[in-house]
Amino acid sequence: MTFKMAVPNKGRLHDRTIELLLKSGLDLGEDWGRRLYVTAKNQDIEILFVRAQDIPRFIAIGSVDLGITGQDQIADSGFVLKEVLELEFGHCRLSVAVPEQSNIRTVDDIKDGCRVATSFPNVTKRFFDSKGKNVEIVNVSGAAEIMPYIGVSDIIVDLVSSGATLKTNRLMEIETLVTSQAVMVTSEKAMEANSARIMDIVNSVKSVIDAENKKYLMADVPVSQLPEIDKLFPGLAGPTVMNISGRTDMVAIHVVVDSNTIFDSVNKLQKLGAKGILTLPIERLVP
Known part of the structure; x- marks a missing residue:
C-alpha cells in the first residue's frame, strides 16, 4: 500500500518543507509545483500538497500516514497526534x-x-x-x-x-x-502500521537539519600536535587521522565541527602549524 505524506501547499511553512524533502533525497520530479500530489521517484511515497490546517485532520482519520504542519494547527485541531520530529523553523x-x-x-x-x-x-x-x-x-x-x-x-x-x-x-x-514551530506528525495507528517507513523519512530529514549546523574540516597537521588536536576537536568521535604519503612529520585530519566555531577552529589550527586547511558544507549527517 502506498505511503502517503501531506505537506503545506503554500504559506509560511511551504518553502522550507520542500527544501528539507528535496535535500533528504526525495525526488519530487520536475512538475511538483503544478500538481496536488506526486509520487517520489524510486520510492513508494506519495506527497500530497494540502492546506497546513487540514493536515492534522487527515492524519487523525487515517487519510495520510505522516505530515508536516505547525504545532499551532495541531493545537487548534484538537486531535491527539504524535509529533515525531521538531523541524526548527516556523517559530x-x-x-x-x-x-x-x-x-x-x-x-x-x-x-x-x-x-x-x-x-x-x-x-x-x-x-x-x-x-x-x-x-x-x-x-x-x-x-x-x-x-x-x-x-x-x-x-x-x-x-x-x-x-x-x-x-x-x-x-x-x-x-x-x-x-x-513546524513538526513532522503522525498518529499512533500509522506508527504501528508503518513505523519503519515513518522513521526512515524522519531520520533522513533530521540528518539534513543536523548537517546544516555543521562543517567538514580537513587539514594537514604536525604529528607532534595531535594531542592538542584531540583536545580541540572531540567531534562526533574525535578527528579521523590519516597518513600522508611520503611524510612522517605530518598527518591529515578530517573532523566535523559546529558552523559557529569554524572561525576559531581555523585560526587555532594555523597556530598549531596546520597547512592546507579546507572547510566544506555537509548535505546530510547521520551519526
Whole structure:
C-alpha cells in the first residue's frame, strides 16, 4: 500500500518543507509545483500538497500516514497526534493581543461578551473557557490585526513572530496560548502500521537539519600536535587521522565541527602549524 505524506501547499511553512524533502533525497520530479500530489521517484511515497490546517485532520482519520504542519494547527485541531520530529523553523506563538489604548493589560481584565477575532477558533475557545471568560469568537481567515480597528472585534488571538505587525497596528501582546514551530506528525495507528517507513523519512530529514549546523574540516597537521588536536576537536568521535604519503612529520585530519566555531577552529589550527586547511558544507549527517 502506498505511503502517503501531506505537506503545506503554500504559506509560511511551504518553502522550507520542500527544501528539507528535496535535500533528504526525495525526488519530487520536475512538475511538483503544478500538481496536488506526486509520487517520489524510486520510492513508494506519495506527497500530497494540502492546506497546513487540514493536515492534522487527515492524519487523525487515517487519510495520510505522516505530515508536516505547525504545532499551532495541531493545537487548534484538537486531535491527539504524535509529533515525531521538531523541524526548527516556523517559530511563532499564538497570543492574545489587545489595542494599546484599551484598559486591558491581562486576561483577567477581559470582560464577558468581548469579541475575539481569530483564525484559530477552537484553541481560542478552549483557552477562554479555561479562564472562565464568556467571549464571542469571531472566526476570520486572515488579517486579524485590522479587526479591532474596523470594529469587527475588541481583541484578537493571532500568530506572532517578532511582534512588529502588532506594533504597526497599535496592538500589544498580553498572553501566549501556544508556542509553535513546524513538526513532522503522525498518529499512533500509522506508527504501528508503518513505523519503519515513518522513521526512515524522519531520520533522513533530521540528518539534513543536523548537517546544516555543521562543517567538514580537513587539514594537514604536525604529528607532534595531535594531542592538542584531540583536545580541540572531540567531534562526533574525535578527528579521523590519516597518513600522508611520503611524510612522517605530518598527518591529515578530517573532523566535523559546529558552523559557529569554524572561525576559531581555523585560526587555532594555523597556530598549531596546520597547512592546507579546507572547510566544506555537509548535505546530510547521520551519526
